Amino acid sequence: xxxxxxxxxxxxxxxxxxxxxxxxxxxxxxxxxxxxxxxxxxxxxxxxxxxxxxxxxxxxxxxxxxxxxxxxxxxxxxxxxxxxxxxxxxxxxxxxxxxxxxxxxxxxxx
Amino acid sequence: xxxxxxxxxxxxxxxxxxxxxxxxxxxxxxxxxxxxxxxxxxxxxxxxxxxxxxxxxxxxxxxxxxxxxxxxxxxxxxxxxxxxxxxxxxxxxxxxxxxxxxxxxxxxxxxxxxxxxxxxxxxxx
Numbered sequence: 001x002x003x004x005x006x007x008x009x010x011x012x013x014x015x016x017x018x019x020x021x022x023x024x025x026x027x028x029x030x031x032x033x034x035x036x037x038x039x040x041x042x043x044x045x046x047x048x049x050x051x052x053x054x055x056x057x058x059x060x061x062x063x064x065x066x067x068x069x070x071x072x073x074x075x076x077x078x079x080x081x082x083x084x085x086x087x088x089x090x091x092x093x094x095x096x097x098x099x100x101x102x103x104x105x106x107x108x109x110x
Numbered sequence: 111x112x113x114x115x116x117x118x119x120x121x122x123x124x125x126x127x128x129x130x131x132x133x134x135x136x137x138x139x140x141x142x143x144x145x146x147x148x149x150x151x152x153x154x155x156x157x158x159x160x161x162x163x164x165x166x167x168x169x170x171x172x173x174x175x176x177x178x179x180x181x182x183x184x185x186x187x188x189x190x191x192x193x194x195x196x197x198x199x200x201x202x203x204x205x206x207x208x209x210x211x212x213x214x215x216x217x218x219x220x221x222x223x224x225x226x227x228x229x230x231x232x233x234x235x
Contacts, residue, residue: 003154045205057223
């Protein structure tokens with residue numbers, strides 16, 4: 001099972017909107033409505049930000065949203081804030097009780 | 111509140127095995143599956159495997175087949191991950207995470223909503 005493909009790094013200024021892509025295959029991202037996104041600050045455990053492609057858990061700010069088109073899922077942060085600087089990982093169910101993560105994207109807020 | 115509390119850091123020699131525990135509290139232990147995910151230094155997250163605490167049924171990522179064993183003790187709400195034949199490439203933080211449940215005839219919760227604090231395993235001679 002190959003890792004999902006994410007850009008290694010992205011940057012944006014406070015207030016800007018930014019989208020992180022996550023490309024998989026027709027056997028994972030494209031086949032199941034089970035894409036999730038995680039935020040990880042240095043030396044912390046990952047935190048769930050989006051599940052089931054576009055659902056936001058309670059407590060996650062509304063500026064975080066998810067979507068999918070074909071084999072590519074996306075996480076959009078609208079109105080970037082300093083505390084959004086972190087690593088972001090996508091994850092997809094890949095069938096047969098297996099999951100696959102993306103390689104991660106380091107987001108820098110300028 | 112839901113908590114997953116993992117055992118402490120370990121230092122192991124190449125070829126040895128390590129066993130990491132993950133104790134659950136704040137919810138019905140047998141209702142949610144538990145996953146194991148690892149993260150090598152400066153690297154991304156890697157899914158390792160999953161266990162159904164109710165039945166003990168397990169599934170492992172192909173990369174770890176034959177080297178990883180995940181078990182559970184329902185009396186203490188604890189899941190264990192045993193990794194054998196360690197090499198320096200196994201140096202990583204190992205996380206347990208809650209996710210997947212079976213209800214009303216189908217599986218739901220295909221994501222990881224609560225995570226343990228992580229356990230650093232260092233493999234060094």
